[in-house]
Amino acid sequence: MTAPQARSGMDLTGRRALVTGASRGIGRAIAERLAEAGAHVAVNYHATEPVDVIAGITDRGGRVFAVRADVADEMQVATMMIEVQQRLGGLDILVNNAGICPFYEFLDMPVEIWDRTQAVNLRGVFLTSQAAARIMVDQGTGGRIISISSISALVGGGQQTHYTPTKAGIKSFMQSLAIVLGPHGITCNSVLPGTITTDINREDLSDPAKRAYMEKRIPVGRLGEPEDLAGPVCFLACDEARYVNGAELLVDGGLFVNLQ
Numbered sequence: 487m488t489a490p491q492a493r494s495g496m497d498l499t500g501r502r503a504l505v506t507g508a509s510r511g512i513g514r515a516i517a518e519r520l521a522e523a524g525a526h527v528a529v530n531y532h533a534t535e536p537v538d539v540i541a542g543i544t545d546r547g548g549r550v551f552a553v554r555a556d557v558a559d560e561m562q563v564a565t566m567m568i569e570v571q572q573r574l575g576g577l578d579i580l581v582n583n584a585g586i587c588p589f590y591e592f593l594d595m596p597v598e599i600w601d602r603t604q605a606v607n608l609r610g611v612f613l614t615s616q617a618a619a620r621i622m623v624d625q626g627t628g629g630r631i632i633s634i635s636s637i638s639a640l641v642g643g644g645q646q647t648h649y650t651p652t653k654a655g656i657k658s659f660m661q662s663l664a665i666v667l668g669p670h671g672i673t674c675n676s677v678l679p680g681t682i683t684t685d686i687n688r689e690d691l692s693d694p695a696k697r698a699y700m701e702k703r704i705p706v707g708r709l710g711e712p713e714d715l716a717g718p719v720c721f722l723a724c725d726e727a728r729y730v731n732g733a734e735l736l737v738d739g740g741l742f743v744n745l746q
């Protein structure tokens with residue numbers, strides 16, 4: 487008997503993707519991986535145009551362009567989605583990655599810190615997901631919405647009282663969207679990184695004792711790198727993951743299960 491022919495692995499040739507907050511860190515690694523798999527990628531950024539990201543992907547033969555928007559701003563998201571649709575000719579994959587975590591003590595926290603964290607992390611995911619879903623439903627060819635939640639959706643954080651609810655909210659939002667958009671062939675999942683070294687926690691992890699403590703708690707013996715998230719996200723974007731819907735994928739080196 488002949489074995490079934492193996493599929494081609496993580497192939498996104500012809501797919502059109504938008505990654506939010508992709509100027510650095512985890513978002514950048516995801517954009518690079520999707521482009522490497524053959525997708526045409528729109529790299530969203532907020533402040534400084536990520537010329538290095540665009541040049542790096544282009545130099546390796548990838549198809550990419552940068553598009554500016556503050557994901558918390560309704561008008562800017564609407565404008566970005568028009569540009570994305572025009573330049574990509576449609577949209578098949580949305581990766582909601584943009585996020586902030588200004589570490590702050592609860593008792594001293596001004597409400598503005600709470601509001602801005604909710605706005606970027608949760609309102610932003612609503613705005614981009616709704617706009618992307620409208621495009622995908624109109625296209626009628628399905629799609630993928632993948633949101634970067636966090637291990638913080640499952641556990642608390644002493645200086646993250648404003649942040650952990652947004653990450654739990656993102657996970658919950660993807661579960662509900664999976665029900666709403668599944669009938670359209672659009673799968674919605676969340677990815678939960680553990681502790682990954684990026685700008686978001688550079689200062690927090692600059693204390694050698696804290697860093698050593700975190701490393702010791704992770705069974706694989708190291709903190710994560712942005713590239714550790716790129717493969718799992720790429721997998722969820724691929725055909726091989728077509729029946730994964732409403733799921734959460736923890737990518738933390740075993741940190742969460744290491745309780746005792």
Ligand code: NAD
Nearest residue numbers: 507509511512532556557584585636679681682684685686
């Ligand atoms: P990072 O600070 O390097 O990247 C965050 C990105 O989001 C940047 O490109 C930034 O410009 C962008 N961004 C911020 N506000 C924005 C806005 N209003 N509009 C558009 N873009 C905006 O940090 P990172 O670790 O790469 O974070 C990426 C995502 O991963 C975040 O959602 C974060 O919560 C999540 N995450 C990170 C970790 C970690 O340990 N690093 C763990 C779990 C989850």
Ligand code: RM4
Nearest residue numbers: 587636638680681686687
């Ligand atoms: C994550 C997790 C990490 C932290 C980042 C900022 O969700 O809590 O440990 O470094 O957020």
